[in-house]
Amino acid sequence: MKKLIVANWKLNPTTLKDAQKLAASIKRTAKNTAVLCPPAVYLSAIKYPNLGAQDCFWQERGAFTGQISPLQLKNLKVKYCIVGHSERRTVGETDGQINFKLRTLLEHKIIPILCVGYGTTVEQDDLEVTDVLRGQLEIDLQGVDAAPVVVAYEPVWAIGTGQNAMPEHAEKIAIFIKNRYNIKKVLYGGSVTNANAAQFLEQRNIDGLLVGGASLVPLYFNQIISI
Ligand code: 13P
Numbered sequence: 001m002k003k004l005i006v007a008n009w010k011l012n013p014t015t016l017k018d019a020q021k022l023a024a025s026i027k028r029t030a031k032n033t034a035v036l037c038p039p040a041v042y043l044s045a046i047k048y049p050n051l052g053a054q055d056c057f058w059q060e061r062g063a064f065t066g067q068i069s070p071l072q073l074k075n076l077k078v079k080y081c082i083v084g085h086s087e088r089r090t091v092g093e094t095d096g097q098i099n100f101k102l103r104t105l106l107e108h109k110i111i112p113i114l115c116v117g118y119g120t121t122v123e124q125d126d127l128e129v130t131d132v133l134r135g136q137l138e139i140d141l142q143g144v145d146a147a148p149v150v151v152a153y154e155p156v157w158a159i160g161t162g163q164n165a166m167p168e169h170a171e172k173i174a175i176f177i178k179n180r181y182n183i184k185k186v187l188y189g190g191s192v193t194n195a196n197a198a199q200f201l202e203q204r205n206i207d208g209l210l211v212g213g214a215s216l217v218p219l220y221f222n223q224i225i226s227i
Contacts, residue, residue, distance in 0.1 A: 003032040003201055004150065004187060004208030005225045006052060006113060007215030008082060009039065016042055023048050025218035030225040032208070035080050036215075040068050043076050052080030052113065055088055058100035070101075070108040080111045082210075084140060086118040086156045095139035102144050113187070113210065114140055116177075117154040126169065129155070130176050137181055150185045151177050152210040158190025160212060165190055167199040167206070174205035194223040201227055 007026070013019050019042040026034065028049060037052035057067035073081060083105070084098040098114070105112045116136045117129075133153075141149070153173050155165050165188065174186035188200045189210030200206050214220040 001207075003206075003227075004035065004185060005032050006035045006037060006080065006082075006152070006187065006208065006210045007221060008037050008054060008085070008189075008210055008212050009215060010054070010087070010212060011039060012216055016045055019046060022216065022218065025222075027222050027225060030222070031227065032225050034221075034225040037080070037082055043073075043078060050080065051076075051078050052082060053078050054082050054085070056081050056083070056101055056105065056110075058097070058104045060104070070104045070110055073110055074108045078110060080113055080150075081105050082113045082115060082152075084136070085115045086154060086159060089118045095136055098140045099142050099144065102140060102149065106145065106148060111148060111150060113150045113152050115152045115154050115189070115210070116140070117190075118156055126172055129173060133173070133177065134180075137177070141181055146182045147184055149183060150187060150207075151181075151183050152187040152189050153177065154189040154210060160191070162191050164192065164196050167196075167203050170200060171203040171205055174203070174207075178205060192224070194220040197224045198227050 023046045035050040035052045036048045037054050053073050056070050060069050060071040083101045102112050116133050170188040177183050177186050185207040187208040187210045188206050192209045192211045193214045
């Protein structure tokens with residue numbers, strides 16, 4: 001079964017030329033489905049079979065300075081959109097706003113990649129983690145047909161720290177999310193590298209990965225999508 005491997009470039013790179021060079025160095029076909037999520041300013045100038053945005057607004061058009069709408073993304077042939085990343089939640093994004101974004105994305109047939117996991121620490125046990133996730137998912141998915149939504153479990157302490165979660169922990173959390181919320185696909189994210197990716201992809205209920213730092217290094221990302 002093909003896994004879904006999503007590259008979150010975050011606020012990198014700083015020039016269009018470098019962004020195009022990075023995209024050009026990623027394999028077009030691999031064993032898995034690869035999605036590139038560059039900064040929005042580059043989306044229209046990057047050529048890759050599967051593109052995703054890193055965020056969006058919930059209105060289609062109008063007086064909303066600085067926002068990017070799902071309709072604009074759809075018109076750029078963007079197929080996926082990350083929503084609720086912890087780096088957005090820390091600057092004030094709420095679960096209520098995430099819920100609006102999911103609804104509008106689904107209306108426009110863009111697949112949301114809903115990130116959850118904010119607030120967890122390395123010391124927390126599975127029960128505490130599921131409590132945090134329940135708080136997020138119950139609001140995020142309110143009134144939403146969850147079946148097309150991809151959920152990415154990203155423990156905050158694992159993001160950009162070089163400390164990944166245990167694959168067995170991620171598997172348990174994926175089972176919890178699927179059983180409780182009618183979610184079909186769960187990804188793991190947080191310090192995924194070419195060295196540890198296979199351990200996550202071996203888990204039955206982990207359907208792919210959301211990769212930050214390692215997605216900026218073609219050698220690493222190409223290895224990850226080829227596993
Ligand atoms: P890193 O892979 O750099 O830890 O980032 C994970 C992440 O936040 C992906 O969205």
